[in-house]
Amino acid sequence: MKFYYVYIVECSDMLLYTGITNNLVRRINEHNSGLNKSCFTYKRRPINLIFSQEFSDVNQAIYFEKKIKKWSAFKKRALSNEDDLLLHLLAECRNDSHFRNKD
Template sequence: MVECSDESIYTGLTNNLDRRLKEHNFGRNDNSYTSKRRPVKLIWHQEFMQFAQAEYFEKKIKRWSCAKKLALANDEYDMLPLLAECRNESHAKNKDLDKN
């Protein structure tokens, strides 16, 4: 995961981390998400033995909130379950909270 200059988080996968960071920061593709959000800085990475595992985890993280991604990057593992809870008004846990 990299943090962009606009404080958004980009999640991706690669087989060469150094090369990929350079590509993000030097603009390999003008249409990419990070091209207008440079510079980017690496905030977290994980190595996997199999591509399928890396791809599965990347897709999972991409759905996370920015706060949850930052908790992972900051080694705040105890925050991950809390940040995973749904906080929408329509969520079943929140029903009848206003009634007394």
Template sequence: MKTYYVYILKCKDNLLYVGMTNNLERRVNEHTSGFNKNCFTFSRIPVELIFYQDFNDVAQAIYFEKKIKKWSQKKKLALVEGNYDRIQILAECRNATHFKYKNE
């Protein structure tokens, strides 16, 4: 059974990069060495692996990667810290048109 990893790298400019691979060590080494000049991290090395989660199902890994790529940096950092309560708070809609704020 193959293992797939969704990972977060912290770049030298403090931006976060989210990726997925089936070989975490190799992929982090590629990011670190500047293997691909077209990669987001190429001009942002050094990078540091700050989070990864493993999956046995590639579809679940792809789903999770796409999901967290859309998150704010604060929400991604809460995931890195394992602060799931903060993720929930940051996920709440604060828009004035949200149903919680409408007078009924």
């Protein structure tokens, strides 16, 4: 069975990068070796893996990657630290139009 991994790495400048791969070890090594000069992580090496999630269905992995790419860095860090309470708080809607924010 083939597995897919959604991962988050922290770059040397503390920025986060989210990606997907079918070989996590190889992909982290590629980021750190700087094979692709146009890659986001190229000038931000070394990188450090802070989160990974394994999937057996590529479509689920793609869906999850697209979802967390839109998250704030705070929310991604909460995910990587397994801080469920903070993750829940950061997921709450804070828009003025949200029903909880109306008088």
